[in-house]
Structures are given as structure tokens and as C-alpha cells.
Amino acid sequence: MSRRKVGCIDGKGRGVCLEEDRPDPGAGQVRVAVQASLISPGTELGRVKKQRERVRDDSPAVDSPPRPFGYANAGIVEAVGEGVETFRVGDRLACMGGGYALHTDCACVPQNLCAALPDSVDFETGAFAHLAATAVHAIRRAQPQFGENGMVMGLGLVGNLSSQFGQLSGCHMMGVDRLPLRLELAACTGTEAVVDGSSMDPVTEAELFAGGYGMDFGVIAFGGDGTKAFEQIAASLKRAPDTHRMGRVVIVGGAQITHGFAAALGNVDVRSAARTGPGYHDEAYEHGAGYPPVFVEWPTQRNLSECLRAIAASRLQVAPLITHRFPLEQVGEAVDLLVETPERALGVILEPS
Known part of the structure; x- marks a missing residue:
């Protein structure tokens, strides 16, 4: 053999x-x-x-x-x-x-x-394609709307691609990282604003970036302790007249977070983005079974194909x-x-x- x-x-x-x-x-x-x-x-x-x-x-x-x-x-x-x-x-x-x-x-x-x-x-x-599908699934979980403001904490590969997909969805994206190389690559691939988290305050920069509207959503795209990043996103989200924050936070990296909920957090949706979309880790699907597209619009293979189309274009x-x-x-x-x-x-x- x-x-x-x-x-x-x-x-x-x-x-x-x-x-x-x-x-x-x-x-x-x-x-x-x-x-x-x-x-x-x-x-x-x-x-x-x-x-x-x-x-x-x-x-x-x-x-x-x-x-x-x-x-x-x-x-x-x-x-x-x-x-x-x-x-x-x-x-x-x-x-x-x-x-x-x-x-x-x-x-x-x-x-x-x-x-x-x-x-x-x-x-x-x-x-x-795999990491791009991971990123596009995370952005789908954020449910972006044209013209919204979003921020990505962590500009590794998935973070960078998540920011790009946010931009492609018509959103204004701000990326935060501590490594100059990652900040440089995010800027050259289309992220509107990059923030050096080692020397700048992401909350202050988010307020300036969003022009008084506040952030609509944030993505945490790194592993380890993500509590500080979560708190910074929460503090950057748009605030209602009753002082409660509103928006969405998507966690796509392997971060662990400790935070209070209810009144301590406000009306914030916290969402997990698992892998590349429906189908991955379903052995039957992986090997050829299909999901009804009317009910499952974005399974893993379709996400892969759409990411490749975006790369080709x-x-x-x-x-x-x-x-x-x-x-x-x-x-x-x-x-x-x-x-x-x-x-x-x-x-x-x-x-x-």
C-alpha cells in the first residue's frame, strides 16, 4: 500500500x-x-x-x-x-x-x-473556505442590517473574515486587536477602522466611530478569557433613554465570559456561533444526506460555496x-x-x- x-x-x-x-x-x-x-x-x-x-x-x-x-x-x-x-x-x-x-x-x-x-x-x-464559512455563520448570527455599526474583538483569521463579511453586508465595521500585523491586515482588507487595544480604549473609539448612534452588534473572535472584551462591547452598544443597552453580541471564538445578566446587562442578545452552519458534525449530512432548503437555508456546504464565490469575485x-x-x-x-x-x-x- x-x-x-x-x-x-x-x-x-x-x-x-x-x-x-x-x-x-x-x-x-x-x-x-x-x-x-x-x-x-x-x-x-x-x-x-x-x-x-x-x-x-x-x-x-x-x-x-x-x-x-x-x-x-x-x-x-x-x-x-x-x-x-x-x-x-x-x-x-x-x-x-x-x-x-x-x-x-x-x-x-x-x-x-x-x-x-x-x-x-x-x-x-x-x-x-472553512474559516470563511465559520466567519459568515457568525455574521449571520449577528443578523446585520445595512448601515449598522459593528465591532470585532480579535482580528485573527476568523475575526478578520467576520469583519469583511460585516462590511459586505453593508455595515460599518471597527476591529480591535493588540498585534500591529493583524491591525494592518484588517485595514488593508476593508475594515473601516482599526483600534490598537494595547494603547487605545475600544469603548471611546467605538463611540467616535458610531457617531453617537452606538454599536448595533459585536463579535468576539478569540479564545481564552473574553470577559473584558465582552464588557467593552456591551458598553459600546446603543443605549435606550431608560439607560439600558441594546444590541447583539456573537461569540465565535473559544472565549469564556463571566458577566451578570438581566438589569446588569440590559436588553442585549448574547449569541453563540457554532462552527460553519448546520450539518457539520452530522455524519449523515457530511456523507451525502441533505437538509430541506426551505427549512435549512444555509447549511455548511452552501456556506462553503458562497464563500468561494465571494473569493472568486x-x-x-x-x-x-x-x-x-x-x-x-x-x-x-x-x-x-x-x-x-x-x-x-x-x-x-x-x-x-
Whole structure:
């Protein structure tokens, strides 16, 4: 049996490239010759820093076996499993899904976690489809209206894309982060105002940005303790004459928040945005079952396709977010870059040789 290369995270939090048997596609799956994969710094590497800290503390947990990682790639179909009718050998696809769309040179992915690449979209930009679908689902949860004011806390990949989708919805978007690179990339991809959270007060800047109207919604797009960011969004939302704040807060990152509700918060809707829309993690859907479109208008695969259409039309800007490229075999260097010096990198592409 032929072999494939797979990027893994070992028990010490290091990226390593290993070999294993090349898989065959199961029913409802396609096997893709991967041409590019995108590392998601937050979700994929969130635990790596803690793993590295345990190494320094001589914890016995560092002996855990390497685990494959990755969930966003793009490539060319080289085989199809039973029941796959939409895609054929030779098709160019964007693929997603934890445990499926790995950092590898060969991936077996359920058919409904794939979408055809438009002719003008290359593999590198196509690999952004998963995170773009995550962002568009978050913005759908915010229910933006043309002309509204929105703010995004955290301008990593999902935060940047969320701000872009807010702008595409006709909203005025303000982005907040502490890293100059992320602020620069948000500005060059269309966010109207960027705020350095390390030296500026987001609440004051939001008041100026919204011109006295107040913010209509906010998005928290990072992991860890999000209480301060939540409080800053809440304090920036529009305020009724009875002093109660009104608006929507969407949490798309893995943030934890501690806050009072009812009178302590006002009439604020707090909403969670789970992944990429309906269907992801429904095994039947992933492998080919459909949801009635009259009831489920925006399932995962449709979100993927719409994001790719936006990229093809140059309405969604993802190429500027690519800061580094590494051969798959150098996955360790890519992980080190993102974990140890996050101020230097954002979109990191792995390319199989």
C-alpha cells in the first residue's frame, strides 16, 4: 500500500511530519490529492503552548503519541467512494472538517464537507473556505442590517473574515486587536477602522466611530478569557433613554465570559456561533444526506460555496492574509512560528511536495 505524509502535533507540542498508509475513501467520501492546507492558529494550536509549558515542568503527559491535525485544505479529487455523484476524479475542491481535511498530501473527506473551486480560485485561497464559512455563520448570527455599526474583538483569521463579511453586508465595521500585523491586515482588507487595544480604549473609539448612534452588534473572535472584551462591547452598544443597552453580541471564538445578566446587562442578545452552519458534525449530512432548503437555508456546504464565490469575485480578500508558506515536511517550523511569535504571522500555508 502506498503511503502519505501527515502533519502532527506530538506530546511536547511540536509539529512533526509522519508517514502512514494512504487511505481509501469510504462511502460518501472523496480522496483528494492535497495541494495546500491552512493552519488555524487559534483552534488548532490553542493547546500547544500549554503542552510546551508542561514540558518545561517535566510533566509525564509529554509522552502522549503524535496526533494528526488540520481541518482546512484544497486539492484535486483522485478517487471517489460509493454513493458520490456530485464530484469526479480531477475536480478541484476546497475541503474542511476535523479528522478529515488534515495537513497532509492525501485526505479522505466526506462529500458535503467539500465544495468545488471556481476556476479563478487557486488552492491556497481555496483552503480558506472553512474559516470563511465559520466567519459568515457568525455574521449571520449577528443578523446585520445595512448601515449598522459593528465591532470585532480579535482580528485573527476568523475575526478578520467576520469583519469583511460585516462590511459586505453593508455595515460599518471597527476591529480591535493588540498585534500591529493583524491591525494592518484588517485595514488593508476593508475594515473601516482599526483600534490598537494595547494603547487605545475600544469603548471611546467605538463611540467616535458610531457617531453617537452606538454599536448595533459585536463579535468576539478569540479564545481564552473574553470577559473584558465582552464588557467593552456591551458598553459600546446603543443605549435606550431608560439607560439600558441594546444590541447583539456573537461569540465565535473559544472565549469564556463571566458577566451578570438581566438589569446588569440590559436588553442585549448574547449569541453563540457554532462552527460553519448546520450539518457539520452530522455524519449523515457530511456523507451525502441533505437538509430541506426551505427549512435549512444555509447549511455548511452552501456556506462553503458562497464563500468561494465571494473569493472568486474579489469581494472577500484572503490572499493578503497569507504571511508565510512552508513545505509540509517543515510543519514544525510553521507551528513554532505561530506559537512562539504570533506577532509575526497570521495565515500560514502548508504545501505538500
